[in-house]
Amino acid sequence: MTTRFDRRRLIRGSAVLGGLNALGLGGCVTAPGRASSPVYEPRRNLAPVRARPDRLFDITVCLRPFRAAGPRLETEQIADTLVVHNYGHGGSGWSLSWGSSTIAVQKALAASPREVAVVGCGALGLTSALLAQRAGVQTTIYARDLLPQTRSSRATGTWTPDSRIALTDVAAPGFAVLWEQMARTSFKTYRSYLGLPGEPVQWIDYYLLKDHASEPQFARPSQRPGQLQFAEYHTSIQDLTPRPEIEAPGGTPFPTPVVERSSTMMFNIADYGHTLMTDFLAAGGKIERAEFHTPSDLTRLKEKVVINCPGYGARALWKDESIVPVRGQIGWLIPQPELTYGLYYRDVSIVPRRDGIVVQALEGGDMKGYGIDTETPNRAESEAAVAVIAELYSRFGAAQHG
Numbered sequence: 119m120t121t122r123f124d125r126r127r128l129i130r131g132s133a134v135l136g137g138l139n140a141l142g143l144g145g146c147v148t149a150p151g152r153a154s155s156p157v158y159e160p161r162r163n164l165a166p167v168r169a170r171p172d173r174l175f176d177i178t179v180c181l182r183p184f185r186a187a188g189p190r191l192e193t194e195q196i197a198d199t200l201v202v203h204n205y206g207h208g209g210s211g212w213s214l215s216w217g218s219s220t221i222a223v224q225k226a227l228a229a230s231p232r233e234v235a236v237v238g239c240g241a242l243g244l245t246s247a248l249l250a251q252r253a254g255v256q257t258t259i260y261a262r263d264l265l266p267q268t269r270s271s272r273a274t275g276t277w278t279p280d281s282r283i284a285l286t287d288v289a290a291p292g293f294a295v296l297w298e299q300m301a302r303t304s305f306k307t308y309r310s311y312l313g314l315p316g317e318p319v320q321w322i323d324y325y326l327l328k329d330h331a332s333e334p335q336f337a338r339p340s341q342r343p344g345q346l347q348f349a350e351y352h353t354s355i356q357d358l359t360p361r362p363e364i365e366a367p368g369g370t371p372f373p374t375p376v377v378e379r380s381s382t383m384m385f386n387i388a389d390y391g392h393t394l395m396t397d398f399l400a401a402g403g404k405i406e407r408a409e410f411h412t413p414s415d416l417t418r419l420k421e422k423v424v425i426n427c428p429g430y431g432a433r434a435l436w437k438d439e440s441i442v443p444v445r446g447q448i449g450w451l452i453p454q455p456e457l458t459y460g461l462y463y464r465d466v467s468i469v470p471r472r473d474g475i476v477v478q479a480l481e482g483g484d485m486k487g488y489g490i491d492t493e494t495p496n497r498a499e500s501e502a503a504v505a506v507i508a509e510l511y512s513r514f515g516a517a518q519h520g
Contacts (some may be wrong), residue, residue, distance in 0.1 A: 143171075162370045165456040165470060166514050167475065167508035169364035176450040176474070177495040180272035181443040182486075183430040184208040188284035188293050190438070191221050197417045202226045202425045204242050205432045208442055210282030211241045212273055212385055216307035217300025221243040222425050227253055231423040235260055238427035240270030246425045251403055258421065259398075261407040265391040268366055269429055272448060274469060274476055275390075277383040279304070279355070282444060282484060287349040298354045305358050308383060311390065317472065318390035321381055323491045325461040326362075328376035329508070348484050359383075373513035374463070382460070388473040390428065443485030449500030466506045479503040 185206035194201045204222035208216055220292070223246060224232055232255065236247040239261035251257045265271055279301040284293060311319040365377040410416060413436060416424050426432070433441040457470040462480075469476040479499050480486060 119362065129233040135223070140186070148177065149275045153259050161368060162253050162365075164459060166371075166508055167451070167457060168454060169477075169504050169511055171501045171504055172387075173452045174449050174497075174500055174504060175496055176449065177500050178272040178450070179445060179447045179493040179495050180269040181430045181445055181491060181493060182200055182209050182211075182269075182282060182487075183442050184442045185440050186285040186288040186442070187440065188289050188297070189214070189218060190432075191225075191296075195415055198201045199417045199419070200226070200423045201365035201413070201416060202423070203395075203432075204246055204425055204427045205238075205429055206438075207242065208283050208284045208444065210279050211270060211429070212275065212280075212387070213277050214283075214297075214300045215245040216249075218242060219249050219425075219427075220303050220311035221296075222427075223249040223253060223299065226250065226423050226425050227255065229420070229423050229472055231255060233257070233421045233423075235416075235419050235421035235424045236406055236427060237261065237416070237424060238268075238429060238431070239405065240268040240427065240429050241273070242270075242429065243425075243427035244391070244398065246427055247249050247403060248394060248398050249486040251398060251401055256402070257265055257398075258404040258418065260406050260410075262407065262409040264405070266388075267487060271387055271391065272446075272447065273385075273387060274446075274467075274478065275385040275387045275471055276469060277305075277308075277359075277385075278405075280346055280349065280351045283351070284349040285449060286349045288376065289349050292350050294349075294354065301351075301355050302358070305383075305418065307357070308385075308416045311330055311393065315387065316394065318386055318393045320384055320386070321382050321383050322470065323507065324380050324382050325365075325370070325372065325459060326378040326380070327372055327374040327461060327463040329374055329464075331375045339352065340439075344487060346488075371515045372461075373515075375511070383468060384460075386469065386472045388471075396490070442489060443487075443491040445490040447478070447496060448498055449477040449503060451477055464506050465511050466503045468507060476504050477507065 134451040165393055183206050189206045202222050203223045204218055216269045219242060234250045234255050234257050236243050236257060236259045239259050243261065247257045247259050283297065298462055308319050336468060360381050362380040362495060363377050364378055370377050380484050428435055430441065430443060432438050453472060457475065460469045465479060465481040477500060479502065
C-alpha cells in the first residue's frame with residue numbers, strides 16, 4: 119500500500135516525495151535536497167478544507183507488506199508449475215507496480231507460455247496481468263477479492279517509490295540499481311494515464327507548513343538510536359520531479375510563517391483501478407474468483423506459469439514471515455472538487471482525491487504502525503487528525519508570514 123506520504127522527504131525537501139511518502143518536490147535550480155529561494159508570485163487563491171468530524175464518511179485501514187530485503191522478485195518451481203513472485207513492496211506498491219511487474223512478466227515469459235495466471239487483483243496483480251496480456255499471452259487473474267476489496271484500494275494514492283521498500287543494511291547488493299529501474303519504468307508508464315477522463319493520474323501541488331521559521335528539518339525517527347534504518351534511494355531519480363519552492367511571505371492564505379510548495383503525482387485509485395480493470399477485460403482478459411490456502415493449490419490451475427501477487431496475503435499463503443505488517447489508517451472526508459492541493463501540517467497529511475479527501479496522522483514517521491497487524495479502525499485517531507486541520511483552517515486567510 120502506498121498509504122502515506124513519506125514526510126521525511128516531503129519535509130526535508132527531496133526531489134522525490136514519498137507517501138506522503140511524500141511527493142516529488144517542486145522548484146527551481148538549487149542544491150539537491152534544498153528548497154529554492156522564495157517565489158514572488160501573486161497571492162494564491164486556494165480553497166479551504168471543510169475539516170469537521172461529521173464530514174468523515176469512512177475510516178479504512180490496510181497492512182503494508184514490508185520486507186527488509188525488498189520485494190520478492192524471484193522464481194520458484196512447484197511440481198510442473200513455474201511461480202514468479204511479485205510481492206512485498208511495503209508502502210511503494212502502486213508507485214513501483216509497473217516497474218516491478220515488468221520484471222516479473224519478463225521472468226514469466228522466459229518460459230514461452232501461451233497462457234499465464236496471475237494471483238491477486240491489487241496494484242501488482244493488475245499491472246502484471248496487463249503487461250502479460252500486452253505481450254500477447256492469454257491472461258487470467260485468480261483472486262478472492264477484486265480491486266475495491268483489496269488492501270491496494272486503501273492506499274494513500276501518491277507517488278511513493280521508496281516508502282519502506284527495504285532496510286539499508288539488509289537489502290540485497292545491487293537492489294538500489296534494481297529499484298531505480300523499477301521507479302523509472304513506473305514513472306514513465308504513469309505518464310500515459312495523465313489527462314484521461316476521470317483523471318486517474320494527475321499532478322497536484324503539495325504544501326509543507328511550519329509554525330516556526332526556525333523549525334528544524336524533519337529528522338526521521340528511524341535515524342534515532344535503536345530504530346530501523348529504512349533505505350532511501352530517491353536521490354538517484356531526483357531528475358524526474360521538480361524541486362521544492364519556498365512561498366513568498368503572504369503568497370498563500372496559510373497562516374504559518376514557512377510554506378514550502380512541491381509537486382507530486384497522485385493516483386485517484388477508484389478511477390485508476392477502474393481504468394486498469396476495464397482495459398484488461400476489454401482486451402479479452404478473464405477474472406475468476408479463487409482462494410488459495412497452500413502453494414500446491416496453484417498446481418491445480420490450467421496455466422503452468424503463475425505470477426504471484428498476493429501482497430500481505432503472502433505471509434499466510436507462503437508462510438513468508440519475512441513480511442512485516444505496517445498498519446496505516448486513512449480518514450476520508452467528503453470530497454471537494456474545488457480542492458486541488460494537498461498539505462502536511464503538524465504530523466497530519468491530506469490528499470485531495472476525487473473519491474474523498476485522505477486524512478492521515480503520521481506522527482512516528484516510518485515506525486508508525488510497524489509490526490501492528492490489526493485492521494480495526496480507530497476513529498479517535500482520525501478525528502484528532504481532522505481537528506488539527508480544522509484548527510489550521512480556522513486561521514486560513516489571515517496570513518501571518520514574516
